[in-house]
Amino acid sequence: MAVLVLIECAEGQVKKSALEVASYGAQVAQALSTIAVAVAIGDINPDALGTLGQQGIQKVYYSNQPEVKNFVPTAYAKVIAQAAETSGATVIILANSNIGTAVGARLAIRLNGSLATNVVSLPEISGNTFTVRRGVFSGKAFADVNLTAERKIIAIKKNTFEVLEQEGTAEIEPISLAFSEADLAGAPQETIRTTGKVLLTEAEVVVSGGRGMRGPENWHLIENLADALGAATACSKPVADVGWRPHHEHVGQTGTTISPNLYIAAGISGAIQHLAGVNSSKVIVVINKDPEAPFFKAADYGIIGDVADVLPKLTEAAKALNQ
Amino acid sequence: MRILVCISNVPDTTTKITFTPDNKNLNTAGVQFVINPYDEYALTRAIELKEAQGGTVTVINVGEADSDANIRKALAIGADEAIRVDAKPADALFVARQIAHYAQEGNYDLILMGKESVDYNGFQVHGMVAELLSLPAIVPAIKLDVNGTAATLEREIEGGKEIITVNLPLVASCQQPMAEPRIPNMRGIMTARTKPLKVVPPVNAESGTVYESYSLPEKKSGVKLIDPANAGELIRLLRNEAKVI
Ligand SMILES: Cc1cc2nc3c(=O)[nH]c(=O)nc-3n(C[C@H](O)[C@H](O)[C@H](O)COP(=O)(O)OP(=O)(O)OC[C@H]3O[C@@H](n4cnc5c(N)ncnc54)[C@H](O)[C@@H]3O)c2cc1C
Numbered sequence: 001m002a003v004l005v006l007i008e009c010a011e012g013q014v015k016k017s018a019l020e021v022a023s024y025g026a027q028v029a030q031a032l033s034t035i036a037v038a039v040a041i042g043d044i045n046p047d048a049l050g051t052l053g054q055q056g057i058q059k060v061y062y063s064n065q066p067e068v069k070n071f072v073p074t075a076y077a078k079v080i081a082q083a084a085e086t087s088g089a090t091v092i093i094l095a096n097s098n099i100g101t102a103v104g105a106r107l108a109i110r111l112n113g114s115l116a117t118n119v120v121s122l123p124e125i126s127g128n129t130f131t132v133r134r135g136v137f138s139g140k141a142f143a144d145v146n147l148t149a150e151r152k153i154i155a156i157k158k159n160t161f162e163v164l165e166q167e168g169t170a171e172i173e174p175i176s177l178a179f180s181e182a183d184l185a186g187a188p189q190e191t192i193r194t195t196g197k198v199l200l201t202e203a204e205v206v207v208s209g210g211r212g213m214r215g216p217e218n219w220h221l222i223e224n225l226a227d228a229l230g231a232a233t234a235c236s237k238p239v240a241d242v243g244w245r246p247h248h249e250h251v252g253q254t255g256t257t258i259s260p261n262l263y264i265a266a267g268i269s270g271a272i273q274h275l276a277g278v279n280s281s282k283v284i285v286v287i288n289k290d291p292e293a294p295f296f297k298a299a300d301y302g303i304i305g306d307v308a309d310v311l312p313k314l315t316e317a318a319k320a321l322n323q
Numbered sequence: 324m325r326i327l328v329c330i331s332n333v334p335d336t337t338t339k340i341t342f343t344p345d346n347k348n349l350n351t352a353g354v355q356f357v358i359n360p361y362d363e364y365a366l367t368r369a370i371e372l373k374e375a376q377g378g379t380v381t382v383i384n385v386g387e388a389d390s391d392a393n394i395r396k397a398l399a400i401g402a403d404e405a406i407r408v409d410a411k412p413a414d415a416l417f418v419a420r421q422i423a424h425y426a427q428e429g430n431y432d433l434i435l436m437g438k439e440s441v442d443y444n445g446f447q448v449h450g451m452v453a454e455l456l457s458l459p460a461i462v463p464a465i466k467l468d469v470n471g472t473a474a475t476l477e478r479e480i481e482g483g484k485e486i487i488t489v490n491l492p493l494v495a496s497c498q499q500p501m502a503e504p505r506i507p508n509m510r511g512i513m514t515a516r517t518k519p520l521k522v523v524p525p526v527n528a529e530s531g532t533v534y535e536s537y538s539l540p541e542k543k544s545g546v547k548l549i550d551p552a553n554a555g556e557l558i559r560l561l562r563n564e565a566k567v568i
Pocket residue numbers: 209210211212213235236237238239250251252253254255266267268269270271272273274277287288289290293305306307308336360
């Protein structure tokens with residue numbers, strides 16, 4: 001028995017969400033009186049993996065074979081299934097990301113396991129039940145779900161769990177597999193990076209603008225504050241629909257779901273479909289000139305005022321803080 | 324080209340979610356059900372491809388008779404025929420096994436779904452169906468074109484996108500800006516009545532999870548307002564009080 005966690009990397013480095021996944025895995029392992037091991041796949045520098053010992057990981061299997069330099073769900077599933085086999089893992093922990101959920105679905109079939117995605121709690125384990133809480137109805141509710149199969153696969157929501165810091169170094173061990181043509185079907189021919197400095201889904205602070213920003217020519221107000229806070233930028237759906245901002249920045253029911261520590265919404269009314277994508281942010285700040293804007297009901301802090309006046313003041317104060 | 328579109332029947336996105344007193348089921352009183360918004364992108368793109376290149380669009384839903392209104396809506400928008408697997412969708416695994424079974428029977432070139440269902444928010448069914456049928460799945464796809472026996476897709480990734488060319492058949496899950504969802508017109512609504520909606524029994528399939536109970540998030544304690552004349556104070560509060568920057 002063991003708990004296996006998937007470590008996602010970006011540009012060779014371990015993602016913050018992967019440290020959360022590792023820490024969560026270590027806690028589950030402790031509850032089950034077993035060890036936590038990891039698997040890392042892709043464009044990684046193995047030297048970066050040993051420090052996962054600080055998150056309670058004892059051993060890291062890794063594959064940086066050229067075939068898996070980019071994410072290919074089937075090939076990833078093969079590597080993870082192999083690591084699960086070798087380590088005898090009965091619990092697999094993933095991030096609730098595009099990668100984690102796509103590969104989790106395949107593993108559930110391949111390993112005949114139970115899968116819960118969007119998980120926000122540690123498991124409650126007693127006798128034959130293994131129950132986790134997961135977000136449902138687009139952040140409007142939770143469900144307690146019992147994973148009934150022998151093998152449990154859990155994708156945890158980002159920015160929800162603490163990163164453990166302890167003493168330790170993980171042992172690292174390469175895995176090398178032969179990939180068939182079918183394993184590699186769906187591999188990308190080309191990857192196009194957008195310019196965003198901070199990844200929206202990984203960001204701890206997000207500054208977001210809505211129709212109240214009045215036009216793309218005012219977006220420097222959002223960007224300047226984001227720069228001062230080291231934040232990612234986002235927007236509401238109509239802003240992306242009219243082309244003021246690219247679609248991948250749109251958050252909400254039909255866009256990206258985020259749960260940063262701080263979400264600052266400027267000139268956004270707070271429609272229920274927008275809230276669905278941001279309502280699990282830890283702290284929400286709303287800037288709107290209309291005191292009746294529904295977003296104030298979901299906010300922790302608010303400023304009733306004009307974005308053109310308020311945003312520069314916030315940027316200035318944030319810059320002053322950094323000095 | 325034979326296209327299968329998987330649609331799920333979900334509460335309208337503006338629904339205030341409440342549960343039955345035992346917290347075991349959604350309280351459906353007064354709730355309006357719609358086609359899952361992401362599935363509308365899949366459906367519209369399927370119809371566009373059919374219009375441009377010929378073929379058929381079949382929609383499939385795993386659900387009980389209360390799904391029929393939205394299945395008819397999909398037919399009114401332009402799907403040719405529909406299958407309803409007559410069962411309560413117990414969980415993603417159960418649903419995926421049903422879809423995989425009927426998808427295999429229908430020998431489809433493209434199986435399109437939404438990125439996620441807005442009720443279960445699983446991101447699961449597409450990957451499971453693809454794995455069951457040993458097909459590639461492009462998840463989540465933001466663009467899809469078909470040329471002969473291959474398709475070219477764009478997949479959204481963190482911080483960018485990938486261009487993927489892959490042979491049919493395949494599974495893809497759709498999200499904006501894949502297509503602009505359509506509203507059924509009068510002619511569509513009339514012809515939808517005569518299009519086939521086949522109700523089929525579920526195949527024997529286990530589920531992997533049991534939904535024990537539901538709960539609602541804690542209410543926020545209320546907003547703290549800061550004077551716009553002194554907006555910089557907010558930054559100090561975020562550092563010293565909320566401790567998030
Ligand atoms: C099926 C479906 C899915 C949807 N999915 C999403 C989604 O994923 N994401 C999303 O965002 N929306 C989504 N929507 C749309 C959503 O319902 C709202 O229409 C949208 O969120 C409104 O965007 P907004 O707040 O930017 O614009 P508005 O509602 O027009 O609000 C603009 C706000 O700016 C304020 N304002 C104006 N000028 C100023 C100023 N100078 N200073 C300060 N404040 C000012 C106004 O008081 C107002 O509150 C969806 C809708 C549907 C039907």
